[in-house]
Amino acid sequence: MSLSTLDLMNQKFILQLNAALAMENAGVERLQTRITEANLPDAKQQLEYHLQESLEHQKRLEQLISSIGGQPTQEKLGLPLPSYPPTMKEMMDKTMTKQEYELKRTEEDMIVENAEVCVYLNLIQQCQMAGGKYLDAISPLSKNMNEEQEQADWIKTQSPGMLAKLWPKILIAMTGEVIQETASEVRSKITEGAKDIGSNITEGAKDLAKTIDKGIQDVAK
Numbered sequence: 692m693s694l695s696t697l698d699l700m701n702q703k704f705i706l707q708l709n710a711a712l713a714m715e716n717a718g719v720e721r722l723q724t725r726i727t728e729a730n731l732p733d734a735k736q737q738l739e740y741h742l743q744e745s746l747e748h749q750k751r752l753e754q755l756i757s758s759i760g761g762q763p764t765q766e767k768l769g770l771p772l773p774s775y776p777p778t779m780k781e782m783m784d785k786t787m788t789k790q791e792y793e794l795k796r797t798e799e800d801m802i803v804e805n806a807e808v809c810v811y812l813n814l815i816q817q818c819q820m821a822g823g824k825y826l827d828a829i830s831p832l833s834k835n836m837n838e839e840q841e842q843a844d845w846i847k848t849q850s851p852g853m854l855a856k857l858w859p860k861i862l863i864a865m866t867g868e869v870i871q872e873t874a875s876e877v878r879s880k881i882t883e884g885a886k887d888i889g890s891n892i893t894e895g896a897k898d899l900a901k902t903i904d905k906g907i908q909d910v911a912k
Contacts, residue, residue, distance in 0.1 A: 704821070
């Protein structure tokens with residue numbers, strides 16, 4: 692390959708490695724938020740563990756980028772998280788319990804981890820095709836990919852247990868909502884009934900007053 696071709700290939704690898712680094716930068720920020728959100732001790736501990744792994748992922752990528760003459764980025768890319776329609780998002784915000792929100796966030800965690808695995812797999816395959824100095828990147832990229840895969844596998848295997856722990860609280864919350872709705876309906880019916888009774892009493896009092904007035908008038912005659 693000509694020198695210009697090698698330079699272009701190098702620039703492309705730097706760009707793609709920086710894209711992976713921007714992904715890790717965003718992932719680290721998200722993990723820090725997730726640690727504060729997590730209610731289950733096991734999940735919180737695993738998130739903390741994976742945060743340390745992700746910090747190492749950043750270092751490996753920074754070293755790779757620097758080793759081929761690039762400048763590691765500090766930027767963050769948008770993670771592949773679901774974007775719900777406004778009406779659906781509004782309904783979710785109004786009705787989802789804290790426990791349901793935790794399950795939804797865990798679902799999103801798995802989406803992110805699998806996306807990261809795909810990014811690293813693609814980079815590794817390109818390094819294999821390019822050969823030469825790029826073969827040196829395969830080992831650190833594989834370490835990153837394997838740790839992302841392990842995190843995705845952990846979420847997958849632990850999800851049933853997490854659901855089992857959170858489900859009773861979800862049911863209690865739903866039962867509470869039903870009770871509140873029923874109580875609200877009862878209050879409304881009592882209020883309406885009271886209005887009807889009050890109206891009937893008022894009409895009865897008017898009729899009684901008319902009868903008394905008539906009686907007084909008849910006596911006076």
